[in-house]
Every structure is written in structure tokens, then in C-alpha cells.
Amino acid sequence: MAIRNNTATTIADRTNRLSPRTSMKIGEVSQESGVGVEALRFYERSGLLGRPARSQSGYRLxxxxxxxxxxxxxKAQFLGFSLDEIRHIISDAEKGASPCDDVRAIVRRRLAEVSERVKEMQRHHRELTRTLEEWDEVGRAPGNICGLIEGTEMQNPSPTSGRVTPKKQRKKTA
Amino acid sequence: MAIRNNTATTIADRTNRLSPRTSMKIGEVSQESGVGVEALRFYERSGLLGRPARSQSGYRLxxxxxxxxxxxxxKAQFLGFSLDEIRHIISDAEKGASPCDDVRAIVRRRLAEVSERVKEMQRHHRELTRTLEEWDEVGRAPGNICGLIEGTEMQNPSPTSGRVTPKKQRKKTA
DNA sequence: ATAAACTCTGTAGTCACGTGTAGAGTCAAG
DNA sequence: CTTGACTCTACACGTGACTACAGAGTTTAT
Incomplete structure (x- = not known):
């Protein structure tokens, strides 16, 4: 694995890292930003970054x-935006539109989702706690596989409801 | 798409669905269980179900x-078990071992994860709320792309911290 | 008899967000 | 000149739990 080492600048250069760099190679950008080299190329492919200039030898500058x-x-990721949403925002901004209203709307939506998710998780937490308590009373329950699980009542028979990560839900949840 | 229609039983049969079926075809099982046909075959391939008998023509019975x-x-999924964990539990049970202790341990672990996740989500919720409030005061902030986002302070500069879904972490939940 | 609905196997695709690798070229230092 | 770090492109792989499809055969209803 590449040890992101910066040989394109001298040690002195790196030491006073406040000097503005006008053309950084990808490793330098990676180092400065904390985003991996592969991720940078991936962002470019995904339309999040736009094509940088190239050196004669084809290096990104x-x-x-x-x-x-x-x-x-x-920051947008930190706020819960997907890369897809971020791409849309950037593209709107580049077309001259101010995406802030959309941004607000997305954040409001995300907020509602998070709320919902927290409620679900708390329900799930209570469910698990209750189950463990029941199991402690029961000791070791008889059953085909594990009586503990078999004896546990489901609140909602949907197999999706206990997922730690939310499912994609692209079609039906029948 | 296949409309999971049950032509293997008469309507009368389906109406008094309490009669024990000794050999159901896959569509019937799907209908009774609510698990899709593809998922049933997938479970079999994954070792969760074991090979059913076959009719002369090769249909699963x-x-x-x-x-x-x-x-x-x-139920196990509902409690947060992964298919992998479920497979282990079943396989232990079939080897004669009682997997209940492991099951307890997994649930306890899952419980801790859920707790952690809830806390994260609540932090995230507060963050989003605060951000929206700030934005309402600000109106429309100037910036390159969207001043709202650009002006937002991140609590933690790591790009992973705001994810709605937890990032890979496939080894262990540290 | 025929059409519709079902079933089979096997493979590939989905989702998000990247990571890893191969094989080649480039650059700076000793 | 050689070594080693860096960069390039293009592609495959990883996660979890399925879904989708092609192309064939089978069963049921009319």
C-alpha cells in the first residue's frame, strides 16, 4: 500500500505548509485534504471534482x-448528504442557481429521517432489552434451534424491521 | 414480474389454510411465509435452509x-442477527450444541451497538437542527457553492462522522 | 390444445462509497 | 544508473441481502 509520502515538495516546503500551492499533485492533495488518492480519482470520475489540469506527463495538477x-x-457528507446529492448541488451551483433552498429541503428531509430512525432504534433497543430480561428469567428454553429466539414475539412480522442498517426499499416490502 | 399466485392449491384449500400441507412447492412456501421465491432459493444456497425434497420434475417440495x-x-433478523450469524446458530444447533449462550452474547453485543448508534444519531439530529436554525437566521449565505454548507462548522473533521449508514467496519465494532 | 403461470439452473446486477491491483510510465535523489 | 516513491488507466472487488434475468422445462386452467 502506498505510503502517501510527499516527495514532490521539499521538507522545507512541507514545514511551512501555509504557503499557497498553485499546482499540487494528487498525493499532496490527498495529504492536505485527508481524502485518499483513489477516492480523489473516484470523485473526479463521479463528477464531483471536475478535470484538473495535467502536466506534460499526464499527472493531475x-x-x-x-x-x-x-x-x-x-461538510456536506458530515451533514448527511449522499455523494449523489452533493453532485446535484454542485452542478446547480455551477449552472448559476443557488442551491441553498434545495439544501435546506434536503436537510429537513434528512432530519425527519434521522428522527424516525432514532425512534426505530429506540424501539429496537427496548425490544432487545426486554428480550434479554425474558431470557434471563427463562434460563435456557427448549426449542428446535434456540428456544430463546423461537419464543420471542415479534412486534412487527416484517423481516426488515430489525435491520441495523436501513434497507434499500426500492420495490415492495410485502 | 411473477404474481405469486398459488395455482398448486385450490381456492378452497387456500381458504382453510390451517390444513397441514405436507409438500408445498416454492411459491406456496413463499406465500405462506412472506419470503420471496428468489430469497428462498438464496437461503438454500446460503445454507440457511437445507435441501428440500424434489418432485420427479425437480421441483422443490x-x-x-x-x-x-x-x-x-x-425472528432472528428482527432481533438484529445477520444471516451469517443465523447460519452459525442453526449449524450449531444441528450439531447438537445449544447455541443459546452465543445467542445471548450476540444480542448483548447488538444491544450495545444499537445504544451507540442511537447516541450518534441523536448527536447528528441536534447538529442538523442547530444547522437549520443557524441557516434560518442567516437567510441565504454567500459562498462558492452553498454558503450554508460552507459556513457550517463541523464538530469532527472526519468525513465519516455524519454518515446515515455506518461505514464499512467489517472487521469489528471497536 | 394451448396459454398462462409456475419452476428450474446459473449468472450477474443492485445499492453507496469507495479500495485494491496490474502493468506501465515519470520523477528526484544518491 | 539505479532505486524507490509516485502517478497513470482500467478494471475487479468488497459489503449484505437479496433481485433480475435468460432460457429451458412443467403444471394447471380453460
Whole structure:
């Protein structure tokens, strides 16, 4: 695995890292931003970054702006935006539209989702706690496989309801 | 798409669905259990179900037991077990070992994870709420892409912290 | 008899977000 | 000149729990 080592700049250069870099290679950007080299290329492929300039030998040469862009992406991710949403926001902004209203709407939606998810998780937590308590009373229950599980009542017979990660739910949940 | 229609039994048969079926075809099992046909075959491939008998023409013929097994699987999923864990539990049970202690341990672990996750989500919820409030004060902030996002302070600069779904972490939940 | 619905096997695709690898070229230092 | 780190492209792989499909055969209803 690549030890992201920065041989393109001198040690002195790296030491006073406040000097503005006008053309950074991908490793440098990775180091500055904390985003992996592969992820940077992936972002570019995904349309999140736009094509950087290239050196004669084909190396990507980034200007400082990319760091701001990456900071934007990370903040948006931090706020729960998917890369897809981020791509839309950036593309809107580049078309001149102010995406802030959409952004607000997305955050509001995300907020509702998180609320819902927390409620689900808390329900699940109570369910698990109750189950463990029951099991402690019961000791070891008889059953085909594990009486503990077999004897447990489900609140909701849907097999999706206990998932730790939410399912994709693209078609039916019948 | 296949409309899981049950032509193997008469309507009368389906109406008094309490009569024990000794050999059900896959569609019937799907209908009774609510597990899709593809999922049933997938479970079999994954070692969760074991090979059913076959008709002369190669159709799977299930006995009633499969419904209990599927109920077990769904309950276990409901409790947060992965199919992998369920497979282990079943395999232990079939080897004669009582897996209940392991089951308890898994549930306890899952419980801790859920707790942690709830706390994270609540933090995230507060963060989003605070952000929205700030944004309402600000109106429409200037910025390269969306000043709202750009002006938002991240609690934790890691890009992973805001994910709605937890990032891979396939080794262990540290 | 024929059409519709079912079933079979085997393989590949989905979702998000990247990571890993192969094989080649480039660059700076000793 | 060689070594080693870096970069390039293009593709495969990883996660979990399924879904989708192709192309064949089978069963049931009319």
C-alpha cells in the first residue's frame, strides 16, 4: 500500500505548509485534504471534482480551489448528504442557481429521517432489552434451534424491521 | 414480474389454510411465509435452509418444517442477527450444541451497538437542527457553492462522522 | 390444445462509497 | 544508473441481502 509520502515538495516546503500551492499533485492533495488518492480519482470520475489540469506527463495538477471543494464535500457528507446529492448541488451551483433552498429541503428531509430512525432504534433497543430480561428469567428454553429466539414475539412480522442498517426499499416490502 | 399466485392449491384449500400441507412447492412456501421465491432459493444456497425434497420434475417440495425455520430466521433478523450469524446458530444447533449462550452474547453485543448508534444519531439530529436554525437566521449565505454548507462548522473533521449508514467496519465494532 | 403461470439452473446486477491491483510510465535523489 | 516513491488507466472487488434475468422445462386452467 502506498505510503502517501510527499516527495514532490521539499521538507522545507512541507514545514511551512501555509504557503499557497498553485499546482499540487494528487498525493499532496490527498495529504492536505485527508481524502485518499483513489477516492480523489473516484470523485473526479463521479463528477464531483471536475478535470484538473495535467502536466506534460499526464499527472493531475490541482490548484488550491480543490481543497475548498473537498472541504465542501466533507461538510456536506458530515451533514448527511449522499455523494449523489452533493453532485446535484454542485452542478446547480455551477449552472448559476443557488442551491441553498434545495439544501435546506434536503436537510429537513434528512432530519425527519434521522428522527424516525432514532425512534426505530429506540424501539429496537427496548425490544432487545426486554428480550434479554425474558431470557434471563427463562434460563435456557427448549426449542428446535434456540428456544430463546423461537419464543420471542415479534412486534412487527416484517423481516426488515430489525435491520441495523436501513434497507434499500426500492420495490415492495410485502 | 411473477404474481405469486398459488395455482398448486385450490381456492378452497387456500381458504382453510390451517390444513397441514405436507409438500408445498416454492411459491406456496413463499406465500405462506412472506419470503420471496428468489430469497428462498438464496437461503438454500446460503445454507440457511437445507435441501428440500424434489418432485420427479425437480421441483422443490417443502414440508411444514420449513415454515418454522423461516419464522426462526425472520425472528432472528428482527432481533438484529445477520444471516451469517443465523447460519452459525442453526449449524450449531444441528450439531447438537445449544447455541443459546452465543445467542445471548450476540444480542448483548447488538444491544450495545444499537445504544451507540442511537447516541450518534441523536448527536447528528441536534447538529442538523442547530444547522437549520443557524441557516434560518442567516437567510441565504454567500459562498462558492452553498454558503450554508460552507459556513457550517463541523464538530469532527472526519468525513465519516455524519454518515446515515455506518461505514464499512467489517472487521469489528471497536 | 394451448396459454398462462409456475419452476428450474446459473449468472450477474443492485445499492453507496469507495479500495485494491496490474502493468506501465515519470520523477528526484544518491 | 539505479532505486524507490509516485502517478497513470482500467478494471475487479468488497459489503449484505437479496433481485433480475435468460432460457429451458412443467403444471394447471380453460
Amino acid at each position: 490541482y490548484d488550491e480551489g480543490v481543497l475548498e471543494r473537498l472541504a465542501f464535500i466533507r | 417443502y414440508d411444514e418444517g420449513v415454515l418454522e425455520r423461516l419464522a426462526f430466521i425472520r
